[in-house]
Amino acid sequence: MKLDVLGLTDETEAVYSALVGKPRCTASELAETCGMAAASVGRLLSALVKDGLAIRSAGRPPRFSATVPDVAVAALIDEQQHRLDAARSVVHQLMETYREAARITHPELAVELLTDRDDISSAVGRLTADARSEIRAFDRPPYVDRPGSNLDLQIQRQRRGVDHRVIYSREAVAWPGRMTSDIGPSMRAGEQARVRPELPLKLVISDDRAAIIPFSLAAGGQSAAYLIQQSPMLVALESLFEAEWERAVALTDGLEPEAAPDEPDVETRQLLTLLASGLTDAAIARSLGWSERTTQRRIHRLMQQLGASTRFQASLTAARRGWL
Template sequence: MGFNVLGLSDDMERVYRALVGMPRCTAADIAEACGMAAPASGRLLSALVRDGLAVRSAGRPPRFSAAAPDVAVGALIQDRERQLGEARALVQRLNETHREATRISHPDMAAELLTDREDISEAVHRLTTGARREVCAFDRPPYVDRPGSNLDAQLERQRTGVAHRVIYDREAVAWPGRLQADIVPSIRAGEQARVRPELPLKLVISDSRAAIIPFSLAPGGQSAAYLIHRSPMLVALQSLFEAQWERAIPLDDTAQPPAGSAPAGPGEPRQPDAETRTLLTLLASGLTDAAIARTQGWSTRTTQRRIHRLMTELGTATRFQTGLAAARRGWL
């Protein structure tokens, strides 16, 4: 395959290749080198000049030189890439129109099966960027895109007033670097975040108008997904989200104690500092000592020592009792 993919004919390519090695040559020179008639070579040289692949010098007879291939052919490649990009965008718009038309003509079609990773990523992007009121989500591994890769876009949506309610699975919170690099910045920008020890599925709901869920949570199951339109199925997913939301433990940005809190007076139990609140939240979400250590950048031994100190302060013997005691004190 040569330059014909760029719109050049075989004869134009042959003349250009010859011209590259024969600067300042005439049409007759090229005709002899390429084994063609001089009028034909003249027309092809004029076409190369028109397309920016050659330059003509004044004089009789005119002489021709090839433009630098990296510049001239590179420009053709860039132009073709631009055209292909426009074609892809047109296909995407037509595809969305086709999906919507199909759904309208088949109102019983409550779900679409997406079987391409790019289609899934595009559907999630379309749901989140198209939201005008609220995005609700279950966040848990496995992931199609790198966790946190959409942070900037989410922060921008939150600045425009789109609410985000996200329930994180404990494995999502324990994902290395995820808490401080992604979850906490989202919370500080206004995200309402909660955590559950385990979520039943991955889920994104946009404005109560559409949702997306994976085909399966088994290995490789994220390579297919269902796009759910307005239907009883969507209502059921919304109800599932709200039920999990009520049971989930709130996550805060772990940066400050509660607003308006005052230092404990003599004989009063102290208010927990930021690290203690973080530790309690992670304990309540069911993270193991090793997972908490990874999340906070502590050693496992340091994590166990802090948990033991907290249990001693609260007078508890188990993690469950610690959570209850902390809740009674208003620490959770």
């Protein structure tokens, strides 16, 4: 039988199936159709009424009709799904307890090697979904999923009060359209973003509770990862993040108030940030959606405005003026 996954016995499903094709019948009439005892069919019909799969009409003897199948069975499916979700939540809580107990009993289990792509994806999803106060991350290629594919979920977390601090590598910022389609919207929703020319690894830290890093940044290295629980290694990763955060250059979110006559506009601030990050003309053009010619012209005009003869001098002068 097919409906046993919803908690229906073979006999219950047989009675319900017969009732669907024989509306407004008595228990005795349905018993003849099913080849069962009338008393047994009567008990099963009462159970179907209780579960919302059948309707009893008044009268002597009472007559029964099946509830519309797609409505009735869908309700059972939804109820079963709620139970599965509740069970899944309990499993997650038990796993947290298990990992904590294992970490104390076996310190070597503070680091768990994940070698399945689905396990890695699930671990990252669990870390970010369970965060209560802050997510810290290093963002750099290579990518398994398209950059920005989790933007909606991140914005939902930020609206719940989960802070996001992300350091992007120069390559990540230069990813075509990344600033306008992903990083910009994230920052407008509250993300604090900075950029470094290079990052030593990819990293996600959830609160001060756990982190995940790839096994390697080489080709194929994303198919394995380390899940790191509370331990000295996690403390070391947190310290690494904070050190890189202090050295990183803040990205502009494009929401600054209208610039005063002697201050740069939003696009100029974005350009300065990318210049300070060491991006090439081509990378800046891809990031901001400009042509290379427009980018070169804007850089040349900016250097003239700052009285700078080199990019480094332009970045230094802009920083002294408070433009960065």
